[in-house]
Amino acid sequence: MIDRRLIREQPEVIREALDKRGMEFDLDELIRLEARRRQLLAVEELRAKRNELSKQIGATIKAGGDAEPLKAEVVEVNRRIRQMEEELEEVEALLERRMLELPNIPKPEVPVGVDEEDNVVVGQQGEPRSFDFEPRPHWEIGPALGILEFESAVKIAGARFVTDMGAGAALERALINLMLDTHTRKHGYTEVLPPFLANERSLIGTANLPKFEEDLFKTREGLYLVPTAEVPLTNLHQDEILDGEELPLCYTAYTACFRSEAGAAGRESRGIIRLHQFHKVELMKFTRPDQADEELEKLIRDAEAILEMLELPYRRVMLCTGDLTFASCQTFDLEVHFPGMGKWVEVSSCSQYGEFQARRCNTRFRMHPEDKPQFVHTMNGSGLACGRTMAAIIENYQQENGSVVVPDALRPYMGGMSEILPPLP
RNA sequence: GGAGGGGUGGCCGAGUGGUCGAAGGCGGCGGUCUUGAAAACCGCUGUGCGAAAGCACCGGGGGUUCGAAUCCCUCCCCCUCCGCCA
Numbered sequence: 005m006i007d008r009r010l011i012r013e014q015p016e017v018i019r020e021a022l023d024k025r026g027m028e029f030d031l032d033e034l035i036r037l038e039a040r041r042r043q044l045l046a047v048e049e050l051r052a053k054r055n056e057l058s059k060q061i062g063a064t065i066k067a068g069g070d071a072e073p074l075k076a077e078v079v080e081v082n083r084r085i086r087q088m089e090e091e092l093e094e095v096e097a098l099l100e101r102r103m104l105e106l107p108n109i110p111k112p113e114v115p116v117g118v119d120e121e122d123n124v125v126v127g128q129q130g131e132p133r134s135f136d137f138e139p140r141p142h143w144e145i146g147p148a149l150g151i152l153e154f155e156s157a158v159k160i161a162g163a164r165f166v167t168d169m170g171a172g173a174a175l176e177r178a179l180i181n182l183m184l185d186t187h188t189r190k191h192g193y194t195e196v197l198p199p200f201l202a203n204e205r206s207l208i209g210t211a212n213l214p215k216f217e218e219d220l221f222k223t224r225e226g227l228y229l230v231p232t233a234e235v236p237l238t239n240l241h242q243d244e245i246l247d248g249e250e251l252p253l254c255y256t257a258y259t260a261c262f263r264s265e266a267g268a269a270g271r272e273s274r275g276i277i278r279l280h281q282f283h284k285v286e287l288m289k290f291t292r293p294d295q296a297d298e299e300l301e302k303l304i305r306d307a308e309a310i311l312e313m314l315e316l317p318y319r320r321v322m323l324c325t326g327d328l329t330f331a332s333c334q335t336f337d338l339e340v341h342f343p344g345m346g347k348w349v350e351v352s353s354c355s356q357y358g359e360f361q362a363r364r365c366n367t368r369f370r371m372h373p374e375d376k377p378q379f380v381h382t383m384n385g386s387g388l389a390c391g392r393t394m395a396a397i398i399e400n401y402q403q404e405n406g407s408v409v410v411p412d413a414l415r416p417y418m419g420g421m422s423e424i425l426p427p428l429p
Numbered sequence: 430g431g432a433g434g435g436g437u438g439g440c441c442g443a444g445u446g447g448u449c450g451a452a453g454g455c456g457g458c459g460g461u462c463u464u465g466a467a468a469a470c471c472g473c474u475g476u477g478c479g480a481a482a483g484c485a486c487c488g489g490g491g492g493u494u495c496g497a498a499u500c501c502c503u504c505c506c507c508c509u510c511c512g513c514c515a
Contacts, residue, residue, distance in 0.1 A: 008478095048484040055484090058496040062447035071495075078495040245439085245476090373439095373457055373474080 117324025130317030178417035198236030354385025
């Protein structure tokens with residue numbers, strides 16, 4: 005959420021941001037509502053009058069006088085208050101709803117663009133692997149090796165699910181452990197194993213609600229399956245005032261992630277790139293505003309460190325304004341080269357949100373007890389998406405005979421296994 | 430799930446429907462004292478909106494009343510006991 009003051013004081017900043025994102029939004033309505041809300045604040049004068057008269061009534065009764073004329077006066081004042089309050093409530097409710105639908109303002113350094121075509125590659129590590137045979141996509145290799153099953157997943161749940169089997173399950177678990185161990189022991193993050201279901205308030209906090217409900221799975225009880233660990237982690241400190249000396253707070257969490265992928269029908273339908281359930285180790289930080297850029301860079305480096313340990317060729321992409329997610333003010337994607345698919349695929353998305361989410365979660369900090377609390381900055385990134393990383397390994401480490409070599413860094417996590425071999429005929 | 434008991438400021442904890450934004454204590458901040466620290470003593474110490482006056486907030490929402498932290502309804506959460514359960 006954006007500071008309301010901006011709406012009355014610098015609406016042009018918001019208008020420019022909406023233009024850059026290429027987003028339709030009735031900003032004038034918002035400005036009207038905010039102006040009306042301000043007018044209706046005059047009700048406070050009437051409330052002051054009521055408070056004053058009520059005090060007089062109390063004093064009069066205590067003194068044994070007749071309070072009836074005063075009471076009649078308050079009844080009249082109350083009638084006027086109720087009238088104004090009715091409209092005020094209406095205006096505030098609508099204003100609140102619209103505010104929650106207003107996207108974040110991109111940072112000035114974000115390249116202006118329309119869609120992913122305008123994203124900018126800002127770094128690359130390693131070169132796409134060359135093969136002396138035709139590399140195959142992971143959805144051919146995995147099932148052939150018996151480590152990825154689509155048929156059983158369809159029986160259990162339906163389309164867009166996968167079953168990891170045998171060495172496949174071990175491989176994904178090894179990835180989770182490698183990532184968590186590295187982030188906690190080498191990068192200084194605190195490990196969290198949060199709830200995988202979250203309530204409406206928390207989803208509003210991260211800005212998945214109210215606008216993107218159709219992307220989520222909802223339970224009968226009104227809870228939502230988390231689409232990412234960002235949701236529980238960002239809501240860890242709802243309604244708290246943190247000690248500025250303790251910032252940045254750095255958390256990492258493994259969670260399953262659930263996305264209904266409504267409207268994504270047909271896109272990336274093969275393999276395990278887009279599923280209803282996937283697994284991810286997330287990195288998340290609460291920082292002071294002045295630390296944000298530096299901490300985001302470190303967070304991205306922490307995610308990249310995993311790719312380097314796995315010796316996967318990757319590049320870093322800065323998203324343009326048109327490709328930014330709703331809540332983000334700056335996002336960098338990490339893309340790994342998939343030789344079987346013949347393209348770069350996102351395995352991590354690292355974003356900072358400024359105070360956008362912190363306002364919604366009401367997470368603040370102060371440096372000294374006498375300071376006014378101010379909003380923290382939040383940021384997060386995949387460190388990394390496990391399923392996609394596993395697919396990247398399958399494609400990058402495939403051998404001509406159909407086997408997959410286990411990256412060195414994962415072998416200690418797989419009982420020393422160095423290669424996943426096809427089942428004997 | 431059933432029965433009972435509770436949710437008050439950073440924490441603990443008072444609070445007869447009227448001058449309660451809320452006693453007291455702890456903690457924190459500032460000061461006196463001290464070579465320094467501790468102890469003692471004194472003062473200050475919630476958040477939001479607003480230029481200010483002021484308004485709002487005692488788990489959330491609604492109601493009764495001239496007036497609600499105090500009464501009523503409802504939801505949520507916590508504790509105890511019972512049941513069920515990985």
